[in-house]
Amino acid sequence: xxxxxxxxxxxxxxxxxxxxxxxxxxxxxxxxxxxxxxxxxxxxxxxxxxxxxxxxxxxxxxxxxxxxxxxxxxxxxxxxxxxxxxxxxxxxxxxxxxxxxxxxxxxxxxxxxxxxxxxxxxxxxxxxxxxxxxxxxxxxxxxxxxxxxxxxxxxxxxxxxxxxxxxxxxxxxxxxxxxxxxxxxxxxxxxxxxxxxxxxxxxxxxxxxxxxxxxxxxxxxxxxxxxxxxxxxxxxxxxxxxxxxxxxxxxxxxxxxxxxxxxxxxxxxxxxxxxxxxxxxxxxxxxxxxxxxxxxxxxxxxxxxxxxxxxxxxxxx
Amino acid sequence: xxxxxxxxxxxxxxxxxxxxxxxxxxxxxxxxxxxxxxxxxxxxxxxxxxxxxxxxxxxxxxxxxxxxxxxxxxxxxxxxxxxxxxxxxxxxxxxxxxxxxxxxxxxxxxxxxxxxxxxxxxxxxxxxxxxxxxxxxxxxxxxxxxxxxxxxxxxxxxxxxxxxxxxxxxxxxxxxxxxxxxxxxxxxxxxxxxxxxxxxxxxxxxxxxxxxxxxxxxxxxxxxxxxxxxxxxxxxxxxxxxxxxxxxxxxxxxxxxxxxxxxxxxxxxxxxxxxxxxxxxxxxxxxxxxxxxxxxxxxxxxxxxxxxxxxxxxxxxxxxxxxxxxxxxxxxxxxxxxxxxxxxxxxxxxxxxxxxxxxxxxxxxxxxxxxxxxxxxxxxxx
Numbered sequence: 001x002x003x004x005x006x007x008x009x010x011x012x013x014x015x016x017x018x019x020x021x022x023x024x025x026x027x028x029x030x031x032x033x034x035x036x037x038x039x040x041x042x043x044x045x046x047x048x049x050x051x052x053x054x055x056x057x058x059x060x061x062x063x064x065x066x067x068x069x070x071x072x073x074x075x076x077x078x079x080x081x082x083x084x085x086x087x088x089x090x091x092x093x094x095x096x097x098x099x100x101x102x103x104x105x106x107x108x109x110x111x112x113x114x115x116x117x118x119x120x121x122x123x124x125x126x127x128x129x130x131x132x133x134x135x136x137x138x139x140x141x142x143x144x145x146x147x148x149x150x151x152x153x154x155x156x157x158x159x160x161x162x163x164x165x166x167x168x169x170x171x172x173x174x175x176x177x178x179x180x181x182x183x184x185x186x187x188x189x190x191x192x193x194x195x196x197x198x199x200x201x202x203x204x205x206x207x208x209x210x211x212x213x214x215x216x217x218x219x220x221x222x223x224x225x226x227x228x229x230x231x232x233x234x235x236x237x238x239x240x241x242x243x244x245x246x247x248x249x250x251x252x253x254x255x256x257x258x259x260x261x262x263x264x265x266x267x268x269x270x271x272x273x274x275x276x277x278x279x280x281x282x283x284x285x286x287x288x289x290x291x292x293x294x295x296x297x298x299x300x301x302x303x304x305x306x307x308x309x310x311x312x313x314x315x316x317x
Numbered sequence: 318x319x320x321x322x323x324x325x326x327x328x329x330x331x332x333x334x335x336x337x338x339x340x341x342x343x344x345x346x347x348x349x350x351x352x353x354x355x356x357x358x359x360x361x362x363x364x365x366x367x368x369x370x371x372x373x374x375x376x377x378x379x380x381x382x383x384x385x386x387x388x389x390x391x392x393x394x395x396x397x398x399x400x401x402x403x404x405x406x407x408x409x410x411x412x413x414x415x416x417x418x419x420x421x422x423x424x425x426x427x428x429x430x431x432x433x434x435x436x437x438x439x440x441x442x443x444x445x446x447x448x449x450x451x452x453x454x455x456x457x458x459x460x461x462x463x464x465x466x467x468x469x470x471x472x473x474x475x476x477x478x479x480x481x482x483x484x485x486x487x488x489x490x491x492x493x494x495x496x497x498x499x500x501x502x503x504x505x506x507x508x509x510x511x512x513x514x515x516x517x518x519x520x521x522x523x524x525x526x527x528x529x530x531x532x533x534x535x536x537x538x539x540x541x542x543x544x545x546x547x548x549x550x551x552x553x554x555x556x557x558x559x560x561x562x563x564x565x566x567x568x569x570x571x572x573x574x575x576x577x578x579x580x581x582x583x584x585x586x587x588x589x590x591x592x593x594x595x596x597x598x599x600x601x602x603x604x605x606x607x608x609x610x611x612x613x614x615x616x617x618x619x620x621x622x623x624x625x626x627x628x629x630x631x632x633x634x635x636x637x638x639x640x641x642x643x644x645x646x647x648x649x650x651x652x653x654x655x656x657x658x659x660x661x662x663x664x665x666x667x668x669x670x671x672x673x674x675x676x677x678x679x680x681x682x683x684x685x686x687x688x689x690x691x692x693x694x695x696x697x698x699x
Contacts, residue, residue, distance in 0.1 A: 003513030008331040008356065017351045018344070026338055029652045032511075034643060035586045036652040037636075041629045044595075048625030055618030062615060097630050260366030267370050292385040299378020303425055306371045310363055 001032030045100040053107050060115055069119040073112060080108035087145065099147065106141050106150055110134045110157075131161035143206065151209050155196075155216050159189045183238075186224030193217030211258075218253075218261050221245050222268045229275050236279045243272025254309070257316075262309065270302050318469050321359075322415055323516035326469065328356040329421075330517045337653035360421035372424030379407065379432045400440035407433035411468060427470065434464045434473060450553060454484030469518025471525040478529040486551040492537050495548060499534020502527040507585050524589055531578065531590075535597050538570030541604050571601050586646050 009027050012018040018026070028034040060072055083105030090098055117123060117130040138154035141147065162185040197213030200206050225242040229235060246268025253261035277294040281287075318326075335352040338344045344352075363371060383403055390399045407429045414426035438457045445453065458481040465473035485494040505527035510520045536542050543559045575597040582590035606617050636642065636649040643650075 001511045002330055002334065002517070003511065004327040004330045004517060005334040007513065008334070008352075012352065012355070015355075017348055017355070022343065026334075026343060026653060029654075030334065032586050033646050034648060034652065035588060035646060036648050036650060036654070037588070037591070037632070038649045038651050040588065040591065040595075041633050041649060044625050044629040048622045048629065050622070051618055051625060052622030055615045055620075055622055058613075058618060059615035062613065097626070097633075100626065259364045263366035263370040267373070270374070289385055289388055292381045292388070295381035296378050296385065299374040299381065302374040303371055303378075306363065306367050306374070306424075310361070310367060 002030050005030035042100075045097055049100050049104045049107070052104060053111070056108065056111060060111070064119075069115070073116050073119070076108055076112035076115060080105050080112055083108060084141075098145075099149065102141065102145055102147060103149055106138060106153070109137065113137075128161060131157055135161060142209075146206070148209060148212055151206075152212050152216065155193055155213060158192075159186070159216075159220060162186075162189050180228070183224050183228050186220050190217045190219075190221035190224070193220065214258075214261065218249050218264055222249070222264055226268070226271060229271075236276055239272045239275030239279065241272070243269045243276065246270075246272055257313070259309075259313070263306075266302060266305055270298050274298055318467060318516060318518065319416060321419075322421065322469070323518070325358065325360045325419075325421055326516045326518050328358065329360075331356045332358065334653065341651065341653045343653060360419050362420075362422040363424060368422055368424035370424070372428045375425040375428035376432065379429060383432070383436070397440060397443040400436050400443055403436040404433055404440050407436055415468065426468075430464060430468050430470060430473070434461050434476075437464070451484055451487050454480060454487070458484060465522050466519070469516065469522060471518075471521040474522035475525040475529050478526045482529070482533050483551055486548050488552065491552055492543075492548045495533045495537035498530050499537070502531035502534070503581060505530070506587060506590060507581075528589060528593060531593055535574055535600070538567050538574060539600070539604060540564060540567045540571060541607060543567045571604055575601050583645065583647075 006027060009018065009023050009030060013020050013023050025034070029036075056076065060076075064072065083101050087098060087102040087105060113130055113134060117127055121127065123129055135154050135157035138150050138157055142149075142151035142154055163182060193213045194217035197210040197217060200213065201210040222242065222245065225238055225245060228238045229242070231238075246265045248265075249268065250262050250265025253259075253265055274295060277298075278291055281290045281294070332353055335344065335349055335356075339346070339349045383399075386399055386403070387396070390396065410429040411426050411433055414420040414423065414429065420426050437460050441456050441460065442453060445456075458477050461473055461477035461480060464470070465477055482495060482498070485491060485498070505523050509515070510523040510527065512520070515523070537548060542548065543563060546559065575594055578590055578597055579594035581587070582594050602621070605611075606614075611617065633649045636644055636647060642648055
């Protein structure tokens with residue numbers, strides 16, 4: 001219930017902005033005499049999917065020896081096929097539960113594939129490739145059913161494949177230490193996702209998937225570099241890279257008027273600059289207070305930048 | 318709360334509703350423009366991304382500023398004075414931003430308000446060191462509640478309530494106090510949080526207080542919290558195990574409270590109470606499963622998940638099957654609200670819960686370069 005909206009509707013009807021008949025449903029909704037629970041039911045569906053998948057995970061883990069791997073693989077496969085088959089028949093007219101059933105089917109299929117790989121090792125030493133298969137399958141389903149959720153899962157599965165593969169697959173940076181190998185893979189994935197986002201947008205194939213790919217790409221690049229700051233070796237270089245990538249992200253995001261990604265870019269510049277300053281202050285032995293002064297100044301700079309951006313956005317609107 | 322800030326808050330509620338009506342095509346573009354002009358925004362508001370960044374920058378910068386002054390004054394014993402001065406500085410900064418600068422949803426004023434509260438509590442604790450915890454807790458609750466009332470932040474109202482509950486948990490009757498405060502949630506959420514006399518920000522504060530009190534009452538009756546002495550552990554020098562006679566009322570409360578909350582939610586069509594009732598139902602079922610294992614965990618989880626799916630579909634069909642697609646004032650059809658944020662949160666939860674973890678496989682599982690696949694390959698087994 002929103003009493004301010006109720007009184008506003010009455011005022012707008014008196015002033016002739018709203019027609020009395022058209023205002024009736026608006027007034028009912030504002031008064032709380034008509035309430036929509038559509039989103040709550042969607043949340044219940046999503047919770048159901050997550051709980052079922054958790055149950056399946058526990059089943060596989062706890063009862064493997066008793067039930068036997070073949071039976072589990074068959075049951076998971078049949079369940080996945082049932083859900084995906086249902087979704088296939090309903091498309092392209094998605095119903096209320098469509099997204100949840102599709103997601104459940106895809107997740108069950110991926111769980112089945114992972115289980116088969118662990119138990120029967122058909123891919124042998126190339127076991128990590130099953131994550132790529134999952135990523136491709138998710139992407140196929142995402143494009144077929146126009147599902148952003150599955151497209152996101154496809155990208156994260158791809159990133160997981162690269163993450164697992166760093167010590168299992170030959171790469172030119174194999175001699176690099178473990179954490180840096182993960183960093184390089186994360187940066188490559190981030191760039192691929194950003195490029196994919198641009199491709200989807202410019203080719204008009206699935207332009208509404210672009211924000212998913214761009215957001216994941218940006219977060220992967222910034223997150224991986226920020227995470228790497230915890231390690232002392234080469235911190236200045238990583239911090240400078242973080243500030244630089246933040247600058248590039250903010251630059252492109254500003255061009256596209258993507259305020260959220262612009263904020264991520266500015267944040268990355270600030271964190272990178274603070275880390276560089278921290279290293280310099282430590283090298284020159286200027287003490288903790290010098291670092292605190294830098295943090296205060298950087299915070300002030302960030303707020304100033306935000307206010308300028310806000311003014312500019314307002315003026316252009 | 319300042320009168321101009323309260324008016325701006327009320328106008329924003331109307332503009333938000335109008336955008337919802339426009340999205341649902343209940344009004345046209347011209348009507349929307351008329352409404353936006355009639356309920357004009359005089360505040361400087363930032364989008365979510367910039368707001369979060371501005372808030373973080375102000376919070377980190379403000380914290381660094383406190384640290385900087387603290388390192389200068391702490392050694393000279395000026396800690397309490399510094400805390401008082403900082404409280405005044407951040408209070409003035411918040412007032413200046415909300416007042417003359419006309420900021421709302423700008424992030425920075427939120428951060429300075431939180432810093433003012435933190436410094437205020439710090440000042441109180443350092444000025445009255447050695448006083449009983451109850452006095453400290455009560456003073457902190459009042460201080461935070463005053464800040465919530467002045468600036469209208471629901472988070473501060475929730476923190477003040479939690480602080481008050483922790484204060485109440487001291488002594489022998491902490492659990493009784495939590496339980497006794499629970500019924501207050503209903504008038505708070507159903508009457509005070511709907512009162513037209515209060516601006517939307519205060520109504521959100523009252524709803525947050527009600528929700529925390531109701532949750533506290535549920536925690537107080539739950540047998541698991543009773544057995545593990547959750548509330549009693551908050552008190553200094555808590556006693557032994559729970560008395561046996563408390564078990565039956567606790568079990569009865571755990572069974573009865575979820576349907577009671579759901580019934581009130583349906584009767585008064587309150588979505589917040591509906592969500593609380595659903596969560597209490599889930600918690601009661603998990604508690605039941607904890608004390609009376611019915612089948613293995615995987616079966617409980619799978620059946621529970623399927624029940625959620627079936628219930629959602631059944632309710633949806635039941636509501637949609639009614640003559641005007643509504644029953645008892647409920648509908649499953651979208652109304653005039655903008656729920657993009659809720660959907661984004663839902664998608665993010667699914668993504669976080671279901672994404673495979675990106676990790677480096679342990680080197681020990683693989684044989685390095687020069688393995689069976691050739692020079693560059695690896696030949697470890699999974």
